[in-house]
Amino acid sequence: MRRPLVLIVVALAACSRGAAVGHAPLQGGTNGPDAVMVRLTGNGGTARAYRWGSDSVLWSSPQRVPVLTRTLAFDDAQGSLAYVDSRGVPGRLDLRVGSAGAAATTALTGLISADGWAIFGLTPKHDVSRLTPSGTWTFTPEEQPRGLLPLPDGSLVMLSDNGNRHELRRLHPPEPRVTETTSVPHAELLLRTDIGDRLYFIGDSGIAGVRTRDLTRTRTIWLPGSPLDAVATPSGDRIFVAMKGKKSITMVDRFTEEIAGSIDLGGTATALRMDPDGRYLLARSANGDSVRIVAIGTTREIGSVRSGWRTDLPMLGPDGGLAVLQDNDVVVIDAESHKERTRFLGGAADVWMLIRWNGFRPRAKGLDVPVSFDAETDSSASAADSVRPAPKPAPAIVAPIPSRAPAPAAVPDPVPPPRAIVGAPKHGTYTLSFAALLSEDRAKTLAGSITVDGHPARVVPGVSDRTPVFRVVYGPYDTKEEAERAGKRTGLPYWVYEGAP
Numbered sequence: 001m002r003r004p005l006v007l008i009v010v011a012l013a014a015c016s017r018g019a020a021v022g023h024a025p026l027q028g029g030t031n032g033p034d035a036v037m038v039r040l041t042g043n044g045g046t047a048r049a050y051r052w053g054s055d056s057v058l059w060s061s062p063q064r065v066p067v068l069t070r071t072l073a074f075d076d077a078q079g080s081l082a083y084v085d086s087r088g089v090p091g092r093l094d095l096r097v098g099s100a101g102a103a104a105t106t107a108l109t110g111l112i113s114a115d116g117w118a119i120f121g122l123t124p125k126h127d128v129s130r131l132t133p134s135g136t137w138t139f140t141p142e143e144q145p146r147g148l149l150p151l152p153d154g155s156l157v158m159l160s161d162n163g164n165r166h167e168l169r170r171l172h173p174p175e176p177r178v179t180e181t182t183s184v185p186h187a188e189l190l191l192r193t194d195i196g197d198r199l200y201f202i203g204d205s206g207i208a209g210v211r212t213r214d215l216t217r218t219r220t221i222w223l224p225g226s227p228l229d230a231v232a233t234p235s236g237d238r239i240f241v242a243m244k245g246k247k248s249i250t251m252v253d254r255f256t257e258e259i260a261g262s263i264d265l266g267g268t269a270t271a272l273r274m275d276p277d278g279r280y281l282l283a284r285s286a287n288g289d290s291v292r293i294v295a296i297g298t299t300r301e302i303g304s305v306r307s308g309w310r311t312d313l314p315m316l317g318p319d320g321g322l323a324v325l326q327d328n329d330v331v332v333i334d335a336e337s338h339k340e341r342t343r344f345l346g347g348a349a350d351v352w353m354l355i356r357w358n359g360f361r362p363r364a365k366g367l368d369v370p371v372s373f374d375a376e377t378d379s380s381a382s383a384a385d386s387v388r389p390a391p392k393p394a395p396a397i398v399a400p401i402p403s404r405a406p407a408p409a410a411v412p413d414p415v416p417p418p419r420a421i422v423g424a425p426k427h428g429t430y431t432l433s434f435a436a437l438l439s440e441d442r443a444k445t446l447a448g449s450i451t452v453d454g455h456p457a458r459v460v461p462g463v464s465d466r467t468p469v470f471r472v473v474y475g476p477y478d479t480k481e482e483a484e485r486a487g488k489r490t491g492l493p494y495w496v497y498e499g500a501p
Helices: 383-387 440-448 481-490
Strands: 008-009 035-038 046-050 057-060 067-076 080-085 090-094 100-102 109-112 118-121 128-132 135-139 149-150 156-162 165-170 178-187 191-192 198-203 206-213 227-232 238-243 248-253 260-266 269-274 280-285 291-295 300-306 320-328 329-334 340-344 351-357 430-437 459-465 465-478 495-498
Touching: 057 495, 067 351, 109 149, 118 149, 118 495, 149 191, 178 198, 178 206, 191 227, 198 227, 227 269, 238 269, 260 269, 260 300, 300 320, 430 440, 430 481, 440 459, 465 481, 481 495
Parallel strands: 008 191
Antiparallel strands: 035 046, 035 351, 046 057, 067 080, 080 090, 090 100, 109 118, 118 128, 128 135, 149 156, 156 165, 165 178, 191 198, 198 206, 227 238, 238 248, 248 260, 269 280, 280 291, 291 300, 320 329, 329 340, 430 465, 430 495, 459 465
16 A cells, blocks of 8 residues: 655745734844744644744734644745644734734645745645635646645646656646646655755655756666655755664765765654754654754764654754753753753643744834934035035946847947846845855856846855855845845745845
8 A cells, every 4th residue: 555645845934023022132143034933822822932042922913823733834025824723724824913814715635835925725626726815826637636736936736646656747826727747656755855946756666856947857866775754955965865664864965866875873763854954854763752863064863852743843943952842841952962941831732833034123213213304404505515526436347148148239338137236245235145055066056056037146155164165145235125035036945144245
């Protein structure tokens, strides 16, 4: 008997604003989103948020939230958390105003979301339904889908069975037309990389990869056993697979498409979970009462800790903290030393989600002050000002235009789009960053697959903690808002930091 296909959808979470209870200032760097733990009561009621590393309530919802079974994803632009309630009806919790409401009138099956904005599911008539804040879109497929997989670019892959193979059909809502199709051998696991450029179907036949850009197949990677679970690093350069009956984790190199080695464990693992920041790998012990911690950098197990295992917990935070289930509580410990940091009494009965969002930061006082003008200032300039020459603009270095789109000969000095300007750094500039890798070749390969408004990303070398790293970046931009909008247009995971590349 075949096991059901397990959808392992890795999504980067982030969050938004709500009714605050004692706006405790968020600590940490100001160039990236804040890490926030959202606590949704298991029996319905008030939702709460905590700054990661603190047990003080940062925010609570003024309205009751229904009984939930699981969370789906978070929309950091709208500050909205998508969830599934106990009736199987999808809904959204708005962290800006604290309201919670259903996103559909009836229960749906196969509910899934990649970004928290668009929720996909199957209706009782087996139609595909996409629920967004702006409306509902419905598509009637020729064959009943077995599963749905939304991609970061907004497209949707529908999975169906055809004998011993899975059929993949891709469409781009709201267009009701299938654009690409392919098939892969039957698999028990489906893994999507964080940046959404690969799908991996993992089964007894090995790992069958599919490029999401055009649904073309990659070379099949054979595995030394039956897989139980699999995860990928945030950059997608390595895949980790837990095998049935093996006290080790198999590592697969995505670029060479070969097995790169294994990580020895003190026991067998039945499930895996990846740190969103790519530092640790969690492996559920076969007995189900402990979690083994593997350091990705050294590919070695660094210990185990007592904890249950659910879809929401354990979870890893940005500072090396690990939230685990112990008895009736949720306890945040240090992943390296295993020392307790914070304890949430009775937290095991609730649903948790780690989001990264700046919406809980207090507003700058100057934002709410009316604009005022100096009484002595009028529209007439002084004589000295009227004859003062305007400063000459600083020359800008323009990124080369790709050879496939040469500049027209009739225009001697073409002006590129604003996004292509990568000149000398200015005060207050911001940069888009997509990944930081240890391999320059892999960074160049990833950069070659990323375009921002039609222009390629680039690789910038640097050093992190005395270790050479290669960052895949694009920019700079004059404002953080410009960088955020450009990052969203790529449909890929990204973060924005202040400064030039």
